[in-house]
Amino acid sequence: xxxxxxxxxxxxxxxxxxxxxxxxxxxxxxxxxxxxxxxxxxxxxxxxxxxxxxxxxxxxxxxxxxxxxxxxxxxxx
Numbered sequence: 001x002x003x004x005x006x007x008x009x010x011x012x013x014x015x016x017x018x019x020x021x022x023x024x025x026x027x028x029x030x031x032x033x034x035x036x037x038x039x040x041x042x043x044x045x046x047x048x049x050x051x052x053x054x055x056x057x058x059x060x061x062x063x064x065x066x067x068x069x070x071x072x073x074x075x076x077x
Contacts (some may be wrong), residue, residue: 001041007034008066025077032070037065 008031015027042063046056 001038001045002039004034007031008038021077025074028070028074028077032067032074035063035067035070039064039067 011027011031011034015024018024042051042056042059045051
């Protein structure tokens with residue numbers, strides 16, 4: 001979960017340092033994949049009872065907000 005979580009902003013930062021919008025978009029798409037991976041890990045953690053339902057709901061909402069933000073930014077490029 002941690003690796004997927006820090007991969008999201010790391011790829012956004014790396015994409016910001018690239019020379020073109022196309023390259024930036026590519027790194028945003030990679031970030032989107034990491035967000036989906038994190039979403040899966042939160043579901044798995046809940047199913048394995050590592051996360052209580054209230055914590056799962058908070059994390060799920062945060063991940064969905066990040067995914068929506070990435071989708072909106074990708075569409076604008």
